[in-house]
Amino acid sequence: MITEFGHFALILALVMALAQTVLPLVGAQKGWGNWMAAAEPAATAQLVFLVFAFAALTWGFVASDFSLRLVTLNSHTDKPLLYKITGVWGNHEGSLLLWCVILALYAAMAAWFGGNLTPSLRARVLGVQGAVSVAFLSFLIFTSNPFLRLASPPLNGEDLNPLLQDPGLAFHPPFLYLGYVGLSMSFSFAVAALIEGRVDAAWGRWVRPWTLAAWLFLTVGIALGSWWAYYELGWGGFWFWDPVENASFMPWLIAAALLHSAIVVEKREALKNWTILLAILAFGFSLIGAFIVRSGVLTSVHAFANDPERGVYLLIITGVFMGGALTLYAARAGSMQAKGVFGLASRETALIANNVLLAVAAFVVFVGTVWPLVAELVWDRKLSVGPPFFNAAFTPFMVALAAILPIGAMMPWKRARMGRVMQPLWGVLALSVALGGFVWVVQTGGAMLAPVAAVLASWLILGALAELWTRTRRADGIGGQLRRLRNLPRADWGKAVAHAGFGVTLFGIGAMTAWTVEDIRVAKIGEPFEVAGYTVELRDVRRAAGPNYTATRAAIAIGRDGRQVALLHPEKRVYPVARMPTTEAAIDGGITRDLYVVIGDPQDGGGWAVRTFVKPFANWIWAGAIVMALGGVLSLSDRRHRVAAGARSARRTTVPAE
CATH class of the missing domain: 1.20.120 (Four Helix Bundle (Hemerythrin (Met), subunit A))
Structure with missing residues (x-):
């Protein structure tokens, strides 16, 4: 009943x-x-x-x-x-x-x-x-x-599905949906403003908390999904440029651009057309993500529905809302005239560059995601767009974004003098380059990925600290400066924390990608072998039973310098009801490295297939995401967002429809 x-x-x-x-x-x-x-x-x-x-x-x-x-x-x-x-x-x-x-x-x-x-x-x-x-x-x-x-x-x-029977996947979808669906509020604000024919500073302030909340939840949801893929799938990676991964990443990029452009609308009443367009596109990419997950047109380990009829319905929803909103946007675009005038060197220009980089990066991901589908429909050819394309096409935009963030944050509105802006950043730049050089020396030359990641991460983190320090510096000494730091608006702290978190994640990605050591071999019980300075020994393999599965569980000891570092128990599970096997990696996590082992199948000549990874700074990837999310929480808790409409006062300026 x-x-x-x-x-x-x-x-x-x-x-x-x-x-x-x-x-x-x-x-x-x-x-x-x-x-x-x-x-x-x-x-x-x-x-x-x-x-x-x-x-x-x-x-x-x-x-x-x-x-x-x-x-x-x-x-x-x-x-x-x-x-x-x-x-x-x-x-x-x-x-x-x-x-x-x-x-x-x-x-x-x-x-x-x-x-x-x-x-x-x-x-x-x-x-x-x-x-x-x-x-x-x-x-x-x-x-x-x-x-x-x-x-x-x-x-x-x-x-x-056994792959979904995991704590990471238990909480990943709700957070992701809070982000996906949260962008519908930005869309609703954009369409409502277009209907009224009015976009002003108050509108920019109203739309920011909703976008920030959606971006915050998307950040947590994407991080949970990445963490799950890392330890559950047994591949040892954190990101595979899978179509469903991309489906959540594209709205995250657009939402980040929208957050920054809404600031320009609020502070300077500029970029109105662009901000409205971003609000429409952000939810549009959420709808495209729903279509990818539920239609079955693209193959993905994450997709859980394969129904063309439902895909058609979702296409209709996307077409109606996106088509209607963009038509209304085209009709009203002429009425949203920018008021703020700014120079080439200004915070407005830096935010425009930020938006362009994020938007183009999202477009690159979109093209790489849908191109196999387009190729099959138009040329009847089966194509695969994999990590090499995404890494080569996407990475330069993130490098450029990281390079301009500290400079843009230091710039004043309307007009800036670059010499004055860079004055507190020269030391940050020198120290960042020195840290990159140190990383290059420690790794004894070789590829530049990790040193470049170290330079960018230091630049972002130290740049965020330098901005806070510069903003509060006065003539009354350290004590007064610390008091002013404590009294800074939470949104300012949130921005600095989020930028620093981005830096932490960049370093984790660079270090893990450049320095991961992988070993795949047939291991026999009681016969140790060496991997990146660690001694790995398969000690035992036995059957085990879980609440709704049976497992082959190994005991693998890892030692270094004559002492045992960890005893890990990777499993290969079989779920009899679903008739599906899964691989459960065992991980000994640390601040500077993860020891990651996977047990495979028994081999004809005796022994077991064992995959061993040493992954430096892996946890920094998700730690950075947590720090970024914390920055979002700090910004969202700012009183100025809770009373956003306080900007609506007697002197409120509006742009009526023509």
């Missing part, structure tokens, strides 16, 4: 989404206050109904209700409780329901905390957000209903 109520709640949520779309948009157009006010209760009611539906589906998974088709296909009584719960979103239908819940959550938050918005803009934002909910709820109910019943329920289910 609970599931029937859940199904009914989905239908009621669609009704509320329709009301949230029609009433406020018509009310804003006609100036009817009561109709505009209807958006808030409609958004709240839609969220309540969707949360109930999601709870009902979760109950079906926890209680192992195999009369539900979705539970039968994605659960099993022997599965641990954590994975019964996460099985709710480990499939197409359940994840789409989670998508709709998050859409409604963002709309409800805009309704609850958007009191400082002008009534017409607030109504239009909620109306556009409601329209997005209508599209996805219709998709869910009519093509992907999670509450379908089976006429003859089986005694047990078919289990969840």
